Amino acid sequence: MSCIESPTRSVDVLVVGGGPVGLVTAIQLQHFSNSSSPYTTLILEKHPKSTQDSYGRAITLYPRTTEMLDQLSLADELAQKSFACRSTVSYDRNGKEVAGRGWSFMEQMGKDSWTQWDFALVLRQMYQEDVFRERLKSLGGNLETEKEVVRIDVDESVEIGGFRVRVVLIDGKTGAEEVIVCRYVIGADGGRSFVRRDLEIPFDGETTEDRWVRIDGVVETDMPKSRGYGAIESPTHGNVLWAALDHGATRIGFAFTKERREKYETFDEAAAVAEAIESVKPFKLSFKQIDWFTVYSVGQRVARNFYTKDCIFLAGDACHTHSSGAAQGMNAGIHDAVNLAWKLNMVLQKQASHSILSTYEDERRPNVQKLINYDKEISRLMTMQLPWNWKGDPKADPNEILGLVMAEASAFTSGLSISFNENLLNVRGSFSLGNLGPIAGCRGPDAKLFKPGSFEATRLHKELPSNSKFYVIVFTGDPDDTKSHLSTFFAAVKSSSVFQKKSLPIKWTTIAAKAGPSAYELLGVMPLGRIYYDVEETAHLRYGVDSKEGGVFVLRPDGWIGTAAPLKTETVKELETYLRNILILD
Structure with a gap:
């Protein structure tokens, strides 16, 4: 460690790790x-990105992930560069x-979940990071590379939310030491996380003896369906992955058994090519x-804590x-x-407890944990x-059982069925759903x-772009049936001391x-927020809302x-209670 006197600066949030997770958070x-x-956010990456970037690593974005990136206005740019995978073969x-x-489950992925993104976007991590870094730069974000964190100290005598974290880092270019003090640290620095270890x-779990090979490149093959x-x-290489990639490339992945490993004193690129050729026979x-190849082991581990020391x-x-x-x-x-990001933002903005x-x-x-359990079976x-x-x-x-397991896990794998238990954010309200729609x-x-x-179609x-606000959606149903409820509900909202707060982080929709020549003539009152017409009643149906009741x-x-x-009018009080349990309203 350098003996140079350490300069000190402060940031509100320090993100350690400049990969996709750290970038999307920042x-x-x-x-x-x-x-x-x-507030200020700084993201640090210990590697120079010119050498850390490679074609390999993660490639697939499933529907729910793409939906979330879409609401961050990132999905369209990713789709411009991606291979859109809608077909599979075994x-x-x-x-x-x-x-x-x-992978046959992928062909039905999202077909009954009402998503625009009912397919996989396949784009190598290198290109994804390019998109994310460009967006961060356009927002004025600060990514510093060749900065390695070497020590993290938490002063728990400092009030929660204060500058209680002291981070020591080394500049890889100059060798100089620096100290940064911050309110929060987010460790997004990979499986060997320094933040977690320090x-x-x-890190509970185990690393198996299994080894895997992945190799990317542009190939020629007589496989009938290769894109x-x-x-x-394969009887020798397990269930071999064949994935069409961006830029006309292909990824081949296979089990590298002990018997195969014993053939090689050194497993180099030529060996990876030879094994890939063997793996896809006949x-x-x-x-x-x-473009790239790697050999890696499988570790199924979960950190004891995702959040510590407040x-x-x-x-x-x-x-x-x-x-x-x-x-x-x-x-x-x-x-x-x-x-994580919207929750931390609301706390930093003093909007939420x-x-x-x-x-x-x-x-x-x-x-x-559910993912780990599936992964143990699949791997x-x-x-x-x-x-x-x-x-x-x-x-x-095993191939037949694998198909069954992956089909069983398909809704979870797509991300569309991921749900959360009841807590202060997820409250089963008084709306009567039965089995008609999604719940909290x-x-x-x-x-x-x-x-x-214009009656222009939209979704x-x-x-509802991601802007760290709660969206309150009023499904009016058919106004001919619900006008009396609408007028009293809208009046109650407008007289509510909670909903009239200008700083309240909510947006009405x-x-x-039904459609009409104007929102006022259709509803009998002006709408709350922007109005959209659900003339096919698909939105009402998907949320389990009766068009006669709203x-x-x-x-x-x-x-x-x-x-x-x-x-109903009394719903305004119910909504106020929900928000009071989350937001700082006084």
């Missing part, structure tokens, strides 16, 4: 911070196509260009690792980033081994809507199950349902 915080109550050991195995947070997600049931394969967070691989078997790593990390920060771990941990099956807890036929075909803690579905006047998610839904800033209530 983008949100930079976007949410406003001129009336600004081949048995003889090269015969077999149905219902491997805070001595246990999609594929699986080849199909022929040659490489026109090799000021330190872990996100992404820093708090959970697993195989790439179901392509979940980046998706899970972005879910972490989106869940500090207690909402504990919901980050409470909500993300059960979903991460073993991909190496032609039955799961440890398998109680069925010991001679069962579930994702709010997308739906086709029409703008007034609900497109009209009105959705009518309803009111609160969507959290991350797009999950917070609570729901009927379209």
